[in-house]
Amino acid sequence: MKHTIHTLNKAFDHxxxxxxxxxxxGQSDPVSFNELKETLDLTDGNLASHVAALEKAGYVQVSKQFVGKKPNTTYTPSSEGKQAFQEHLNALEKLLRG
Amino acid sequence: MKHTIHTLNKAFDHxxxxxxxxxxxGQSDPVSFNELKETLDLTDGNLASHVAALEKAGYVQVSKQFVGKKPNTTYTPSSEGKQAFQEHLNALEKLLRG
DNA sequence: TTATCAGCTTTGCAAAACAAAGTGCTTTTA
DNA sequence: TAAAAGCACTTTGTTTTGCAAAGCTGATAA
Known part of the structure; x- marks a missing residue:
């Protein structure tokens, strides 16, 4: 019964x-920077750095557009992101059930 | 629908x-240093520092005895540790289900 | 007596986390 | 029209964390 914590994905280990x-x-639509920021209660810089890490890993896609005259950045999980996340959750469950 | 990651316990956030x-x-009996080390595949120092953190938080109890003539350190979760961990898992589940 | 085991501690470095302030651009608002 | 504010960052600087590797202690086995 190997409790291999090493299969947990470091990108999600925070x-x-x-x-x-x-x-x-949890959302079927893209989520904006500000929604994320408020939902998770984070500072701008903190959120920016974490989503940058997820983007760099190829796990989220970023799209920039204008809503009316206001800039609007939204995020969606990539298909690799979905898969990697699911695998991470599976590894977590496995770990927690011995 | 507040996704409050702030209810996750930092002590278990690794x-x-x-x-x-x-x-x-997962074990009903205390687990020794070496069992933990092998099961989790960690170096001495790394394991030592992490269990020290858990001990400092009051989440694991440490007991030192001799098995035959060999020293043997074992770990058990404290009742606070069990409770805090359960709460952490609840928070995790809640987070993952919106 | 040299080596080995258990369980740490120390050292030293690198990466990560975070808050706070700054930036550039646009748009309200007074 | 000048000042304020919003968006989405970036930069700066500090603190914290993680980690491997080496050292250490006290005991035993070869």
């Missing part, structure tokens, strides 16, 4: 990134 | 500490 993924996957 | 708790809670 509450902020976990929260970001949970929010994105 | 794969090693998560693994330690999972192992300890």
């Amino acid at each position: 509450r902020v990134r976990l929260g970001v993924m949970a929010v994105l996957l | 794969r090693v500490r998560l693994g330690v708790m999972a192992v300890l809670l």
Whole structure:
């Protein structure tokens, strides 16, 4: 019965990134920077750095447009992101059930 | 629908500490340093520092005895540890289900 | 007596986390 | 029209965390 914590994905091994993924996957529509920021109660810089990490890993896609005259950045999970996250959750469950 | 990642317990917000708790809670008997080390595949120092953190938080109890003539350190989750861990898992589930 | 085991502690470095302030651009608002 | 405010960052600087590797202690086995 190997408790291999090493199959947990480091990209998701932090509450902020976990929260970001949970929010994105819980919504069928893209989620904006400000929605994320308020939902997760984070500072701008903190959120920006964590989503940047997820983007760099290829787990979220970023799209920038204008809503009316206001800039609006939204995030969606990529298909690799969805899969990697699911695998992470599976590994978590496995770990927690021995 | 508040995705409050802030209810996650920082003491368990790391794969090693998560693994330690999972192992300890999965076993009805105390678990030795070496069992933990092998099960989780960690170096001495790394394991030592993480269990020290859990001990400092009051989440695991440490007992030192001799088995035959060899020293043997074992770990058990405290009742606060069990409760806190359960709450952490509840918070996790809640987060993951919106 | 040299080596080995258990269980740490120390050292030293690198990466990560975070808050706070700054930035550039646009748009309200007074 | 000048000041304020919103969006989405980036930069700066500090603190915290993680980790491997080496060292250490006290005991035993070879």
